[in-house]
Amino acid sequence: MSTLDIKNLHAVVETETGPKEILKGVNLTVNSGEKHAIMGPNGSGKSTLAYAIAGHPKYTITEGSVTLDGEDILEMSVDERARAGLFLAMQYPVEVPGISVANFLRTAKTAVTGEAPKVRTWVKDVNAAMERVKLDETFAQRSVNEGFSGGEKKRHEIVQLELLNPKFAILDETDSGLDIDALRIVSEGVNRYADQGDRGLLLITHYTRILRYITPDYVHVFVNGRIAEQGGPELAERLEAEGYDRFVNAVAN
Numbered sequence: 001m002s003t004l005d006i007k008n009l010h011a012v013v014e015t016e017t018g019p020k021e022i023l024k025g026v027n028l029t030v031n032s033g034e035k036h037a038i039m040g041p042n043g044s045g046k047s048t049l050a051y052a053i054a055g056h057p058k059y060t061i062t063e064g065s066v067t068l069d070g071e072d073i074l075e076m077s078v079d080e081r082a083r084a085g086l087f088l089a090m091q092y093p094v095e096v097p098g099i100s101v102a103n104f105l106r107t108a109k110t111a112v113t114g115e116a117p118k119v120r121t122w123v124k125d126v127n128a129a130m131e132r133v134k135l136d137e138t139f140a141q142r143s144v145n146e147g148f149s150g151g152e153k154k155r156h157e158i159v160q161l162e163l164l165n166p167k168f169a170i171l172d173e174t175d176s177g178l179d180i181d182a183l184r185i186v187s188e189g190v191n192r193y194a195d196q197g198d199r200g201l202l203l204i205t206h207y208t209r210i211l212r213y214i215t216p217d218y219v220h221v222f223v224n225g226r227i228a229e230q231g232g233p234e235l236a237e238r239l240e241a242e243g244y245d246r247f248v249n250a251v252a253n
């Protein structure tokens, strides 16, 4: 079993008016085999949590720890974090003009495993992964994220997820901007990955609708830079009915 352990995590972002604390003591343990959903209002710091774990240079950790099987993730470079088994799908994926999807995937796979994948099986694996999310073969020749629709970006993330098959995946608003068919396709991909049994999923979302397709074992309500409440899938249903107000008000008071 693998464990991703976040303890008392504090992070600040540099702004024009000085450093601003966004994460205010996050505690969260994700074991392999578990699906966790983090839900919370806009601006509560969900993406910041994902970036902080991934090692985005904009965010400075001021307190706390993140470990993967006891290893200090925060001491690792971004590449080392990926090699250690962490995968982050961004809320706003970056465009990489001139780099094709096929090249990008191959480079990423090589970086994570330390050796280039065997050409024949690799091409087959890529095509199969693309077919599962209903991307046609010409997609592999397009520049990464350039002119991708919202749905194509998210399907491409699922292709990455399935091919890299990391120990832990952090998916930030994988559901945003998806129509109902794309949401189903993307959710099925997430479930294929997460249901292997020894993988850990941290699904960050603003809306409850993706949780109709992906049933989390644990739901965490994220408000004002920390987890305000934890529960099972029933907590998502309560959020759907009641919204975030009760939690936001509880923090404000």
Ligand code: ADP
Binding pocket: 013, 014, 015, 020, 022, 040, 041, 042, 043, 044, 045, 046, 047, 048, 049, 058
């Ligand atoms: P969420 O993903 O929950 O919507 P974010 O993590 O994106 O929240 O943002 C949390 C808060 O941090 C917001 O108030 C946002 O404006 C602020 N923030 C994030 N990044 C920056 C930045 N680079 N400069 C200034 N403020 C930022």
Ligand code: MG
Binding pocket: 042, 043, 047
């Ligand atoms: Mg947001």
Ligand code: MG
Binding pocket: 046, 047, 048, 091, 172, 173
């Ligand atoms: Mg966000």
